[in-house]
Every structure is written in C-alpha cells, then in structure tokens.
Amino acid sequence: MKGGGGGKEVPAEGEVSAKQRPKRKCLQWHPLLSKKKALDFSEEEEDEDEEELEKVPVECPERSGQAPECVAMEDDGEEDSSEQRARRPMNAFLLFCKRHRSLVRQEHPRLDNRGATKILADWWAVLEPSEKQKYTDMAKEYKDAFMKANPGYKWCPATSKPVKSPTHAVSNARKKAWSLPSNNTKDITVAKKVPKTDSSPQLNFAMADPTKMGGLSMLLLAGEHALTAREISSSSSQSGAGDVAKHTGKSALFQLAEISSCPPQIDGCKSSECRSAAAPQTEVCGLSQPNSPDLPSSCMRSPLFQLAEISSSGSQASVSEVKQCGQSALFQLAEMCLASEAEKLEALSSQPAMDSSSLCAQDSAPDTTPTVDLPTPTPPSSPPASCKKKKKPNDVAKGEKSPGSPKKPCKKRSSSGSDLESLMYTIEAVAKGAWGSEEMETTRKRARPSGGLSDQPSSAEKKKTKPKAKKQLRTKEDEEERGEGEDCKPLETEGSVLSHETELKTECKKEVDVKVDRAEDSEPHISTEQQISKGVEAGSPLPNKGEEKDLEVKPVVIQTEERDIEPKPEACGSRKSERSCKGALYKTLVSEGMLTSLRANVDRGKRGSMRGAVSESEIGWTDESCNFSQPAASNPKKLKKSKSKEEPVPGNLGKLEEEFEKKFNSLPQYSPLTFDKKSTAVTKRKKANVTNPLESPTPNKGPSPSQKKTLFHKIVSKYKHKKEKAGTLEKAIAQPDPTASDTGTAKSDSSCASLATETRKMGDVPVGSQKRKARKSKITHLVRTADGRLSPAEADKVKELTQDQDGKPLTHETLCNTESCSTDPGPAESGSLPAFFSLAALAEVAAMENMHRGQRAVSVAAEGQVKDMAPQTPVLISCADQ
DNA sequence: CCGAATGAAAA
C-alpha cells in the first residue's frame, strides 16, 4: 500500500505536466483518462471499444480505489512512457557492433570502446552487402517487433528532450528498454531481490534483465511472426474468443495474453481481490483479443499490462498463486529469485570451470538446455532484477525519478513481487509457448497514433551545444579525409605475446572444436523456429566437445566472448611483468609470431572452409561465428563476463535467451582475419599475401599497431584539442606505404603526401562512409604497408608524439634505432622482416604505453630518466636484434 | 557522462 496510490500519481502527473510532456499526455495518463486513452487508441476496433468502455468505467473506480490498479495504470502509463522511453531498436550496425565488439576487444584489449567502434566501423564498411543484409534484416525484424510493441513510439521524442530531467528518465528508460513490466521488475528486484547485488555479478545479462526479456520476447515474436504470418490470418478469422488454444503457433502474444488474462485458474486462485483489480482488465483483454485480429497492437499492450497488473495485484498472493498455477517453471523462477544471489554465487563458482573452449562454444551455442520445460535449472537467472547493468545509477536515478514522473511512482509502489510474477509469467508463456507465432502482422493499428508522446523533455540545450561543436570539428576533419587505414588488423599483440605458445596451439585446436560444437549447439532445442533459424546446419554433433563445454549451463547469449588473451597480458603483461620478465617478453614476441602464423593458417582454413561451404550468405546465418578464434581464452575478465551472462540463465529463462541468442547469434560473426583479408583483398586481392600466409605481416602488424593506435589516438586527441594541427599529423600517419619515406620523411611533406596517400588508401580500403568516419579515426589508424611493414607511419607517429610532447629523445631515438635496424633493410626487402617489425611494433607499443601511462613519465623519459620505458624498450630491441 | 561509429527517424 501505501499510498502508493497515493501517491497517487496525481502529483506525479502534475509534475509531468509541468514538464510539459504533456499536458495531453497527462490527461491521457490520468487514470481515468488513461484508460480512455487506451480506448482511443483502440478506437479502431469498435468491439474492443465496447469492452474497453466497460472496462473503463470499472477500472476507474477501481483504480481510484486501489493502488493496484494504479499499478496497472502505471503499467500502461509505463508503457506509454515506455514507448516514449523505450529504447529505440538497434540498427544493423549496432547489432553488428554488439556482436563483434567483444571480438574487437579481445584483439585489442587496451582499446577503448571508441577505438573498438572505429574498428567495427571499418569492418562494417568492409562487409559485403550480403553479409550486411543479415544484420539489416535482423534490425528490421527488431524494429518491427518494437513497433508492434510500441505502436506510437517516436524515435525522437522531440528535440526537446533534452534531457535534463530526462536524463534521469533516460537512464531509466534505458533500463526499461522495451517496455513492459520491466519497470516493475526492476523495482521489485531491487527491493526484493538483491538490491545490492549490484556488485555485479549479475550482469546476468540479458536474461536477468527483465527489460531484455521483453525485448527478447518481442524479437521472438517478430521472428515468428515472419514465419507464421499465414497463421495469423487463419487464426484471426477463427479467433474464437475463448479458445485460445489456437495453434501453438498462435503467437506468443496470444499466449501471453492468455496467461496474463489469467485463465480461470488464476482467477479462481486469486481471490476477489485480484479480481477486483485485475479482473476487469483481464477480461477485457481476453475479449478483445479473441475478437479482433486487429487488436494485436492494442492487445499486445494490454496483455502485458495485464500481466503486470495481475502480477501486481496478485503480488500478495502471488506466490501461492503461482504455485497453484503451476507452472513449475515459474515457480522455480520465483524460487530462484528468492534464492537469488546465493545461488548465483554458487553457480558462478561452479562455472568457473568453464574453459575457454566452453566459451567458444557458448558463442555459438545457444542452448542451454534444450528441453522444454521447466525444471531444470534453476540457477541463477532470477536475478533479473539485477538487471543488467547495475552499474548505472539507475537505482538512484529511478528513485529520484519516480517521484518526478508520475507513473513511475506507482510502478514502484506496485511492488516488486508483482513484477517478478509478471516476469515469470512471461517466461512461462514463452516456455510453453511457443512463442511463435503470432503476431499478426496485420495491421498494426496502433492504437495510439500519435499519442502522446513523449515526454518532452525539457531542454536539451546542453547537448546541443556540444554536438555542434563536435560536428564542426568533424566536418573539418572530413574534409581532410581520412586515411584510413586500416587496419584492421588483428590481433593479438601484446596479449598474445604473453600467452604461451603452447597455449596458443591448444587454443587453435579448441577453436576447431568449437566450430563443431556450434553445430551441436544448434541442435538443441526444438522449436521449429529454431530449426528454421538454424536452418542449415545440420551438423554433426560432436560429443567430445560437448562434454567439456557443457559443463554447465551455457551461456546463451554471449556473443563473442571474450576469450582472449588479455588475461595473460594483464597478469604477466603489463609493465610489471615486462620488466620483471624481459625474457618473457621476448618469448611473447616469438610466440606472437607463431601466433600470427598459426592464426593465418587457421584463418585460411576457415576461410577455405567457408568458401567451400558455400555461400556465406546462406551459411552465414548459421554462423561463422566461432571463427574468430584465436587465442585464447582465458581471460579472467572475459570469463567473468561470459560467465555472468551465461550462467544466469538456467532453464526457462534460458530458453528465452536462447531464442534471442539464436537469433542474435544467428547473425554471423566474422573473424577479424576475415575483415583483414577483405580489406586487403579489396584493393588488391592480395594474392601474394594470401598465398603466403606468412605469418607475418598481417598479424603482426595488426595488433600492435592497433594498440598503438589507440594510445596514439588518445594522445593525439588530447593534443588535438589543443591544436588542430593534429590533422596534419594524422595525415602523415596515414601514409600508407611510404615508398620512399620510410623512416623519416613522412612528416614533412605530410600535406601533399597525405592527400596522395589518403587517396590511395581510400582505394585500398574501402571503408565505409567517410563522412562521419573519417575524422579522428584517421588519426588513429596506423598504417600498415602492403608489405606489412609497419611502417614509417608508426615511426612518424611516434615522432610526432614525441615532438608534440616535447619530444622525447629517448623514446624517439630508441624507436628509431629499432626501426632502423629493421626498417632500413625493410624497405628493400620485406620478406623476412615482418617478424622484426612486429617486434619493433611491440616495442613501440610498449613505449607508447608508457607514455600513455603517464605523460609525466614521458616527459621524464625525455629527460632520459625514463626508468620504465627505457628499460623496456631497449630490452625489446635487444631481443629483436638477437 | 562523453565519446566513436552507423543508421533510422524526426524535425
């Protein structure tokens, strides 16, 4: 209770109105009105209207009377709000990023997201249309689903938004994501579950996050929708009211609705209380849905709402009810939730075991448990509440916000329990259901056309101003153009280096295995849908791997995974280790070389296989995923993440995730190598290289440069702020193959040369759009020559850096020396050099790192003191030489 | 909280 009701939202609304959002909205929102609002939206369908009308009156009173109702309303409101707030669906590129970011990160552990994004952009640019298409399709699907869910959704709430208040809202919104009850859940979770968990273990990832669930469900629906579109028509016509049965195919929505509607059972279970609050709505829903096909849009909401309501209303009784209702799955979930963290912890601990291999598998695999139902698992997932990111201040924000926003308060109030329940229901539904279906595509009549909308935000001025500035800069840069470069290179770099050779080998193997696993994974469960998605695949299962992999639960979502080397590097790597182990470093270098070669081989193999397999496009879906492969695996960090994500999902939830995962996973994941090749290929088929995988060049370069790049980038950016000059520098860097330039020259000519180079480069690497892209990225990218040489560019960069910074003689010199050794000869003959280069690159990187670490350090270094750096670099060099 | 990327939608 609490006044919650009281809060009645009224006040809140008032606030809202103040915000502006809406007066209209406010009206709409108001409880009484709100319902009406619904009517209005639904207007299209008269039948519904009637029902609604009935409903309305009823509700009104109830609502006013009870808090629960408020909740319900809130839900609506939320939805509305959610609509407003709902996160917009990801576009193809974002999906791509999401799926590949981890890969990038693996390769370049040190790279920050920005850098990763750049790389991703490059990759994206390189992707073939067919390949992109998948993502595009998925995005579309996603979007469609989203729109269905939120008919009136406006992408840009209005410029106004600007934030301010919205900021809070935004944060909240984000969490919410798709809408639905998520809000409640969150609250609940927070309150109930573990509030503090934030520690994080959770992350659970999508599974946990209710919001996500909604999203997932949506996706699922959408997917199915596509599949079963035909069904819809049939079903719609028939749609008898009561019979929900319909085809399994019917749709998830339907099922949800049904569930939400609370089948008789529930009603029975629930006492009058529930009924009073929930019943009305539920009834409506039930009626409406059956009646008209059109309803869908409206229905969709309602069901959800209903669920929420029910759950909320039931909250008190909820547990008991749930049990009765039965659904073991739900029940389990609930339990899980309760158990919550403890279990989680346990689970986590247990998981640790997962190997890298498992990780890989995860990627591809979806499944967690195949089976259908229920029981099994239990684990962790519950924490939905935890919701993904706890990181965010959401909680706080929410709290604040809630008061601010009208609806929220209600929600919050609504009670956590309810949320949970709702969530469970949803899950259950999913499990049972089959999600499938449905969806009618038919019209989406959106109930609310324009609806309300958005919240208006107040002012966004802050941002605006900033952006502008940014833009300007960008434009400038654009003009300059980018050099691109590209790189994409892969690799491993330091981390890899660190990793032991042996490990590497093993890893490779693993990779292979993984692929196989993938196939297995795909099999898992059922559902036609899945099958479809899988489609192709057939694969043969491999028991072996499965065993290892299976260990547990699997992860579902995970995409990429993390594997990676990083850990090692970190552990060993880092400066400390470096210092301490010079020898180690050396080894690493060697290993790196090996890696590269290995990688190349692998890559080739993969490629070959792929190609052989056939059109990527088809198969693509299935996945190439594991390709990336590479090294390693064991990253603590990554592991953690993956674990967290994966583990959580146990049974039911797992399914959802799985589905989602499947879809998401179905998206092909391309290995870095692929991109690399492509990029190269583009320009020149690179036959030579291809033919010779040569260990060399590519790999080596890739990594180190990239890292460097990052560092460099950072530094540059800083400078940039100071001086615009950066552009020139960038250009200089950009230079690709400095034919002659080699060591030194580049810088000077930069301007002219740069252009030329850029042009050239452009040619080489087809990067995507230039506009936005160019800018900084140029700067960042290191250039690799075709030969693979690193390049003078790096040297230049270094130099520049040094210069900028003040020039550290030491560093610079050292670099020069290093390069000189390798470089000099290099130009003439590149062949064997590569390895050296790589070393050099590493050295440089190290230097960079140091620099990066502390500018101060740099200055010191310049003086000659340089403790850290100096030693390292030299060491490297020496090693290299030797 | 910004940023870097792309894309879709809105203004």
Place this chain on the structure above:
DNA sequence: TTTTCATTCGG
C-alpha cells in the same frame, strides 16, 4: 539537411 538516439564501456 541536421538532430537524436540506439549499444559499449573506458576514461
């Protein structure tokens, strides 16, 4: 044509 905003997460 220009803004917003979606995802990511290190700084």
